[in-house]
Amino acid sequence: MILDDFLSFDANGLYCRYGDFYLDPKQPVAKAVITHAHADHAVSGNTNVYATTATIAFMQLRYGKSAGKVIYTADYNAPFELGGVQITFIPAGHMPGSAQVLMEYKRARYLYTGDYKLQPDSTCEPMQFVKADVLITESTFAEPNTAHPDPVEEIKKLNDIKVNILLGAYSLGKSQRLIRMINDYAPQKKILVHHRIMPINAIYEKMGFALGKHQMYGRKLMKTQEEWVYIVPPFTFDSYLRATGVKRLFASGWKNLQVNAQDTLFISDHADWADILHTIEQTQPKQVWTLHGEGKHLRDHFKNDIFVKLLN
Numbered sequence: 001m002i003l004d005d006f007l008s009f010d011a012n013g014l015y016c017r018y019g020d021f022y023l024d025p026k027q028p029v030a031k032a033v034i035t036h037a038h039a040d041h042a043v044s045g046n047t048n049v050y051a052t053t054a055t056i057a058f059m060q061l062r063y064g065k066s067a068g069k070v071i072y073t074a075d076y077n078a079p080f081e082l083g084g085v086q087i088t089f090i091p092a093g094h095m096p097g098s099a100q101v102l103m104e105y106k107r108a109r110y111l112y113t114g115d116y117k118l119q120p121d122s123t124c125e126p127m128q129f130v131k132a133d134v135l136i137t138e139s140t141f142a143e144p145n146t147a148h149p150d151p152v153e154e155i156k157k158l159n160d161i162k163v164n165i166l167l168g169a170y171s172l173g174k175s176q177r178l179i180r181m182i183n184d185y186a187p188q189k190k191i192l193v194h195h196r197i198m199p200i201n202a203i204y205e206k207m208g209f210a211l212g213k214h215q216m217y218g219r220k221l222m223k224t225q226e227e228w229v230y231i232v233p234p235f236t237f238d239s240y241l242r243a244t245g246v247k248r249l250f251a252s253g254w255k256n257l258q259v260n261a262q263d264t265l266f267i268s269d270h271a272d273w274a275d276i277l278h279t280i281e282q283t284q285p286k287q288v289w290t291l292h293g294e295g296k297h298l299r300d301h302f303k304n305d306i307f308v309k310l311l312n
């Protein structure tokens with residue numbers, strides 16, 4: 001039997017009253033199940049943290065000891081119990097260690113996707129589909145007119161740019177995917193990386209996700225036009241606003257927010273409309289609960305076929 005109040009939002013975030021834990025809480029809590037290490041999902045200061053090994057490694061890099069007082073790691077597809085709820089992490093294809101959270105309670109299966117993507121990405125574990133009674137999905141891009149372009153075609157745009165490139169990207173996840181893809185699809189480019197990104201790359205390599213050739217940025221480099229691509233986090237990108245002799249590009253999945261398509265590589269780490277529909281088809285849920293975005297388009301789409309509930 002599906003319990004309608006199995007998950008609900010309170011001041012700290014998404015809460016499961018039957019297991020007394022939070023999923024990706026916004027504030028530090030007693031028991032936090034964390035899907036992946038992006039800062040909007042993984043906060044510091046939780047007492048008990050439950051996550052994959054990779055998620056914990058990234059959290060410890062960012063937060064040190066504040067990553068959590070007591071840390072529990074679980075492998076993918078290895079169930080464990082939390083307050084009477086059986087929990088299993090399933091690969092989400094979003095970044096290394098990213099997990100969907102399968103929760104089984106009183107013979108009902110609830111699957112919280114966290115952030116996920118279906119596009120191929122050799123810098124993380126691929127998304128895995130499992131069946132569930134209730135699919136709790138993010139709906140960041142849950143609008144019928146969202147369709148992410150082919151990321152390979154986006155990366156190949158770099159081949160047409162002959163001047164040095166300053167490429168802005170989020171440090172964790174996006175930067176590493178870009179390094180791998182530039183090596184694969186624009187191999188003549190010489191990749192420089194901001195020093196803040198390098199320790200994250202080291203964790204990737206240690207986990208067996210080879211990124212390909214790249215080196216740490218140095219002041220003496222990039223003085224000449226040698227098809228350099230310098231990958232920097234957003235705050236550094238903004239500080240180079242008036243840089244001359246370089247093409248500034250930002251890698252983003254947010255098509256609507258970008259003013260100028262000439263200055264953007266559209267590479268998203270989220271599911272678009274077709275991907276969400278495909279995930280629902282594979283998961284075969286009786287109900288879909290939505291969060292992070294607009295669930296109303298899914299509700300209109302499935303009308304009487306699947307019950308869609310908007311959690312926020």
Ligand SMILES: [Zn+2]
Pocket residue numbers: 036038041094115
């Ligand atoms: Zn994320």
Ligand SMILES: [Zn+2]
Pocket residue numbers: 038040041115
């Ligand atoms: Zn997110």
